[in-house]
Amino acid sequence: MINLANRVQTLTPSTTLAITAKANELKAKGVDIIGLGAGEPDYNTPENILKAAYQSMLEGKTKYTPAGGLPALKEAIINKLQRDQNLTYGQKEIMVGIGAKHVLYTLFQVLLNEGDEVIIPIPYWVSYPEQVKLAQGVPVYIEATASQSYKISADQLREAITDRTKAVIINSPSNPTGMIYSKEELAELAEVCREHDILIVSDEIYEKLIYGQTTHTSVAELSEDAKNRTIIINGVSKSHSMTGWRIGYAAGDAELIKAMTDLASHSTSNPTTTSQYAAIEAYNGPQDTVEEMRSAFESRLEAIFPKLEAIPGFKVIRPQGAFYLLPDVSEAAQKCGFASVDDFVAALLTEANVAVIPGSGFGAHDTIRLSYATSLEALTEAVERIHQFVSSKWKD
Incomplete structure (x- = not known):
């Protein structure tokens, strides 16, 4: 039996990679998953x-x-x-x-x-x-x-x-x-x-x-x-x-x-x-593609932010940079009958076919992270699915 070094036995696996792996597994089975976990631009290298x-x-x-x-x-x-x-x-x-x-x-x-x-x-x-x-x-x-x-x-x-x-x-x-x-x-x-x-x-x-x-x-x-x-x-x-x-x-x-x-x-x-x-x-070299990509992300943010803000139980601050949103969804999770935001995220993936990252991986347990480094069409559909999911399970 191999005894691993102490330094690796306390490591916490990457939450983002774990969610991505699960989403990819479902995609491979033919499930229509929309992934909002990406930590990379959706553009090819210039x-x-x-x-x-x-x-x-x-x-x-x-x-x-x-x-x-x-x-x-x-x-x-x-x-x-x-x-x-x-x-x-x-x-x-x-x-x-x-x-x-x-x-x-x-x-x-x-x-x-x-x-x-x-x-x-x-x-x-x-x-x-x-x-x-x-x-x-x-x-x-x-x-x-x-x-x-x-x-x-x-x-x-x-x-x-x-x-x-x-x-x-x-x-x-x-x-x-x-x-x-x-x-x-x-x-x-x-x-x-x-x-x-x-x-x-x-x-x-x-x-x-x-x-x-x-x-x-x-x-x-x-x-x-x-x-x-x-x-x-x-x-x-x-x-x-x-x-x-x-x-x-x-x-x-x-x-x-x-x-x-x-x-x-x-x-x-x-x-x-x-x-x-x-x-x-x-x-x-030329830096015009940097600005083109930045501008595209900003347009997506402007389009998707009010839709996300309108979801019951979501509290979200408008970001100033990067390509992430970090809404507090603790109320939505609780009103939908989940014991934790992590459980809420798991159900979003298997029931609404939307992959997001639980905030627990970032030390912020009441939140989820959504990346808008994907097409506006996919973003819009994903947020609509989340809205429908929350509305269908909401209990006062």
């Missing part, structure tokens, strides 16, 4: 990026690269950060990895010792706590309620800090809430981090997907101190519809970046070569 990747292969660029990424890709990232955030970095302050998720994993592996604490706002992206635990760190949660637009305050952060606190994670725009921290809110959080000398892990993977008059600010933009204590995590997955290409990056302190690169040299050798050449084109 043609100019595909052509650049193909051309790199024709030119024989299929061998190993430096562990931390091609210098040309680092330069493209440096130019992007200068262009978009007016931030200046050098080659030694950039590490390219196999998607933003693995870059985060690598960061926590080189940053945390046993018992070190990382502050994680609730609702959170499903992998934050698990990655911290895998590095023998301790997740410390701060609940950001709907009344706070799902954003933590400086006072909450200050109260959560202990002498074991190593870092706080800020995800803006957020998965799963779609909310964005304002420049003023970030400045208040950065000041608390300065007071207590803790690091800021700034996950900005959805920065190009923002709506209305909202703007994206990186906490690293605020001051030299904020920049020095911030590790930016980003990549091409969401902005350029390149989830499967697996290219993400970290920008920050050179010593930390070197440690991450050294670890990558023993774990992954290097990011996929062809994907790196694709990412160079993504950052250096």
Whole structure:
């Protein structure tokens, strides 16, 4: 009998992957399932990026690269950060990895010792706590309620800090809430981090997907101190519809970046070569497709939000970015006779043929996450099915 390592025995399986697997199983049996669990754009990678990747292969660029990424890709990232955030970095302050998720994993592996604490706002992206635990760190949660637009305050952060606190994670725009921290809110959080000398892990993977008059600010933009204590995590997955290409990056302190690169040299050798050449084109080439995709998501949000808001027992805040909605459905679940939102979600899948993600996977047990990274036709049909499902089971 194999005795697994302790570090993996406490892992919580990804809720999003579990729901997706169940939905795919039903689809394979011929059931007309509409999936709203997708965490990726429903567009193909832009043609100019595909052509650049193909051309790199024709030119024989299929061998190993430096562990931390091609210098040309680092330069493209440096130019992007200068262009978009007016931030200046050098080659030694950039590490390219196999998607933003693995870059985060690598960061926590080189940053945390046993018992070190990382502050994680609730609702959170499903992998934050698990990655911290895998590095023998301790997740410390701060609940950001709907009344706070799902954003933590400086006072909450200050109260959560202990002498074991190593870092706080800020995800803006957020998965799963779609909310964005304002420049003023970030400045208040950065000041608390300065007071207590803790690091800021700034996950900005959805920065190009923002709506209305909202703007994206990186906490690293605020001051030299904020920049020095911030590790930016980003990549091409969401902005350029390149989830499967697996290219993400970290920008920050050179010593930390070197440690991450050294670890990558023993774990992954290097990011996929062809994907790196694709990412160079993504950052250096035309950006019109980025705006086209963003605009399409915004149109879907405008069309679907009032329909979702009209469902009995649904309380939903309009998101400012990303492509998710996070309605509180606790009243609907209770009025429909379910003991929990998780049970409500399970019934939606098997009875209404709609796959959504239960908020329990994000630490927000009263909610569900719906992705609008799918066609408006499918979205409209899915929300109508949910409405009919709730109305048919509602009991006062």
